[in-house]
Amino acid sequence: MKVTVLFFGPYADAMHDSSVTLDMPQQDTCTAGQVKAQLAERHPKLRGMLKSALIAVNHQAVPPDQPVHENDELAVIGLVSGG
Amino acid sequence: MSIEAAILDGPLQPAPSWQVDGAGALLCFEGMVRPVEAGEPITGLSYETYDPMAERELERLAREAVERFALLAVKVEHSRGFVPSFACSFRLRIASSHRKEALAAMDWFIDRMKQAVPIWKRPIPVEQSQETAR
Known part of the structure; x- marks a missing residue:
């Protein structure tokens, strides 16, 4: 499944973008925690800020x-x- | 019990007078944009809000404050977009029967707003605004 995540403020600055689309390994449903973990894994510059x-x-x-x-x-x- | 929350474009205009039946305390806090940020002169702050969540969160906090502190009324307004230095970007008005609960609620609300409401400010340096004006 694909999910799009919006960024604002310092997160958008760090990403140089206001959104990103993630290709999640889950089929139909995932959790907010899994989305956050995927963001941290694929975008290391966000890791500290995501805590x-x-x-x-x-x-x-x-x-x-x-x-x-x-x-x-x-x-x-x-x-x-x-x- | 009365609750109002609003996100408004640009600096907040002066507040009209406010009367609340039964109120022995009317508090008004105004957050003003300082002309200096981190030691550097700025022309103002640009506020980014995640709409409509920001307004909903202000309203949720106002409702929680009314219940927690037995308030009579809360009115809260926050700016979106550019607010020049010395102008008002945030206003919180609280009405209660007595002063103690209103004063406690004021601090409580602002602390939580700064943790939970999706609003981000960006200082606009003097140099940057001069470049934009060219």
Whole structure:
């Protein structure tokens, strides 16, 4: 299955892009934690920054065991700096 | 109980007066853009928001604050896009029966916002804005 993950702020800066599409080894469903692990494995420059990050699925921060489907909107949420 | 949360383009305009029935305390915190970031002069900050999650998270925090501190009302606004130095980019207003819960809620809300709400700021150095203007 393929999932697209959105990046903002320092994550987008590190990736030089605002999104990436991952080809996940799972067929129909994976988890938010597996997506985060794939990001860290395929993009080593994100590894340190991902430690404190959450994955949002369809605009809601979710726990690592949250199921993810192909058409879900995923985003990396971390290192925020509002205010 | 009244809750309002909004992400607005550009600097926040001055707040109109606010009246809440039964409130003995009305608090207003305004976050202003400083002209210096990490020792370097800046013309302002550019705020990137993940919409609509950012507004939903502000509203969720406001609701949680009302329940946790028994508040009467919360209004929160945050800027999106460029906000020049000395302008307001964040405003949190809290109404409660007494001052203690409002003061505690103010600190609590801002701490959590800085951990959880998907908003990122980028300083715009003076040099960069001069190049853009050319």
